[in-house]
Amino acid sequence: MDEREFSRLPPAAQAYIRELEARNRQLGERVRHLEEQFRLAQHKRFAPSSEKLQDRIFNEAEQAAAEDPEDDTGELDLPDTGLPEAPEPARRKRGRKPLPADLPRQRIEYDLPEEQKICPCCSNAMHRMGEEISEQLHIEVKASVLQHVRFKYACRRCERFAERTPILVAPMPAQPLPGSQASPAMIATVMTGKYVDGTPLYRMEDALGRANIPVGRGTLGHWVIKPTQLHLERLYQSLRKTLLSQPLIHGDETTVQVLKEPGKTAQSQSYMWLYRSGQDSAEPVVLFDYQPGRGKQYPQTFLADYKGMVMSDGYSAWRAIKGVTHFGCLAHARRGFVEVLKTQKKPGKRAQQALEFFQRLYRVEALAREKPPSGETRAAYTLRLRQQHSVPLLEAFKAWLDEQAPQVPPESSLGNAISYTLNQWEYLSRYVADGRAPVDNNIAERDIRPFATSRKVWLFSDTVAGAKASAVIYSLVLTCRACNVEPYAYLRHVLTQLPQRAPETDISDLLPWSFLQVSSYVG
Template structure:
């Protein structure tokens, strides 16, 4: 056996090299784990369920991303199977049966009569008389009817000379010499921006009923009508900046033809909504996401207004510049912990995991909110002071020990640092019962646009993007006010060309305009 003798200097050099390699291995291991965590998170985003619902029934409906409610067997609940409540002594018994058809729908009566030969009593031969009828109803659907409105502008002339020929002037139209009527324009707008039906599908659908319209014609009409409603959008913005509570969010939109930018460049659609006063939903297009684009959208808001947003730093700059009270979104904070918990192997998951503890504590805040949703703002503020403040103290006590003991680049580290950076904003909601705990209402308002984007994918031009933002604003504001968008748009398109002054335009806002029968 050979013995190797090292000098003290050689030994120290070897020891230093060993420590360097050990440190490098530790760094590579951490980097590998972080990269694996990111890949797993990306795969979950692509293929896993998007719902953030938890097992606690009190929290279940607060975080659902899906619009459909599922029955216990996993099938969608059919409207016809909704139960009726029947009063029975001592309790209510649920009666199963078909839900009645809307009584306001027009009805066509079809009589089914016995043949003459069968209207005779089998016992004594007397002729039977009518004593009533058994009534059942079916829902009938009449397909779209495409027709042509032919306008005859009558000409008048003097029978004695050729000097006095007059023609009845053309009626005012929202699109000068437009091919589509106001009702047709409203149908196309609601089909695209409410029902997410792309224009090429609308063109194909109309073609089956004799409406030979190209997608280019429909697109040009949408751009023109979207610009024509700009005075109403301006008035909505005037009302929005006067609100005491404003919620904001943004999402990506792609515009193919934009000067100085490639087709792959990201543009943005900004959503703003009121949390007080008339319900308003506004969408605005910008070519970027920086403060230079966002700041003008909040020009004119009152100092002291409450601004609810996610943790994007631009909103903080807006709040500081405008003297607003910036509120943080607990749903965003919770989402980071959901992602961190999902990265934990199932075998290692338990109630003692930090991510799970934070999720449970945040769930307590939402349980308090759910129980206080029917209270007045003053009562809700008192409830928050009494019940939510202790929960916030518990979350803060849980945050401090973990903040500097977790790798910042990990999913849990990101969740902790987001919570720490947003903490002052996240705790302000307890000071006012009218302030929301999260930005979910604004996210829900922007979701129809995201659904539509999956179908039509992009906007062709900047003019089209801005027109789409205007039309989305009208559709979502109508829905927020409980107004049928189609009926409102038909009336708006008919009356907007006749508006001359500020009072006329104010009367055309969704909550002021009453559709008339035509």
């Protein structure tokens, strides 16, 4: 129907047709939005999530956008700041790596029988001219029983003439779990198995059963929770003091299910809150804090009186912390545009152009990680590079976002990505004013990933005490990872030493970075 025919219709019919057209546009946008969400859900469920795949998507989108003549998006004009191009990544050497030189070698010799040591040509005796060596990795899992024998002494004279006989018993070192059959090494093995290797307690019970060692999962759980409450909690509190004294803290949170929590159903969600020191910290700390909810009061309480920098995603509970300088996660904003490429049937130029900005901004950060010039600190060098390159890029990116926002449906995946970036712009762009500030929260996300991965195996915590113990042990093993300390060796060491230390004594020498200085067990 052309305009002339439409104008001849009664006003009521015209209004009805306009209403139907508007409704049709709304339904079309709704269908496109649901299709995007469906494709994104399929991609998250079935497609690999590696960075290489994301780069491939980016490259395919760039090529598709360049070949699409119907895409009327303008060409991107990036500011020329003299930023050098990224070098080609070095190729990894392929081939089998040699076995570690520090592992003990057990020599197994193979010799010829005496009658075969005769030359087949002249029948004279042969001499040994050398040897041929090949190596195999050999691991033996052994269990043993430690018998703590305490000698007892009595007085024979008192036995004969006195009314009572004094008896003296040789003391033995205090144990991490008094009265238990578990040694420090056994407790460390259980903790490492669950919190480092992700092995549930019922599988440990089965493994011990195959070796004719009857230990139930309830006992294994007791070996985890009680020593944590008695000893490891002291280390956790010491680590917390160290963390709160540092200039930068990364924050994140993830869900956990606790079956027996007062006032909550077994199906309800609780949370593990993560607090992490900066990448360049000389004393890196990773702490988990179990809480029943996701409210702003939990990070506020944990970070009470803290006055440093806090890096987080856009969740409002983190922004509610007062007295700190907040920073936003550039990687989180970038992820929104990457998801646009995953949801679109034919990727357009807009998402690809946004990712070009992120690519340049991260190139600046890669340049800042190189060795600074002589006489210039790392922070000063980073600040100078950011002011020279990142500031103009961010200004151009902000102008691009402002231009694109009115042209994109707000409910679309691209509209959501643009809206999130604009809403968080104050926090996303703040890092350029401080050379110490991080550009993203990736380090916290990496540290929360082991917990999220293990959660798929053990699914839930049975009690609040178990969830709190898990928070403490995850804190210790991930702090060990940040310090390049082997977690089993560390847990065994502190479970041996802490029972000998009175509650008021200093335990700073038992923190992971101190253990690294004195231990030969380095990861």
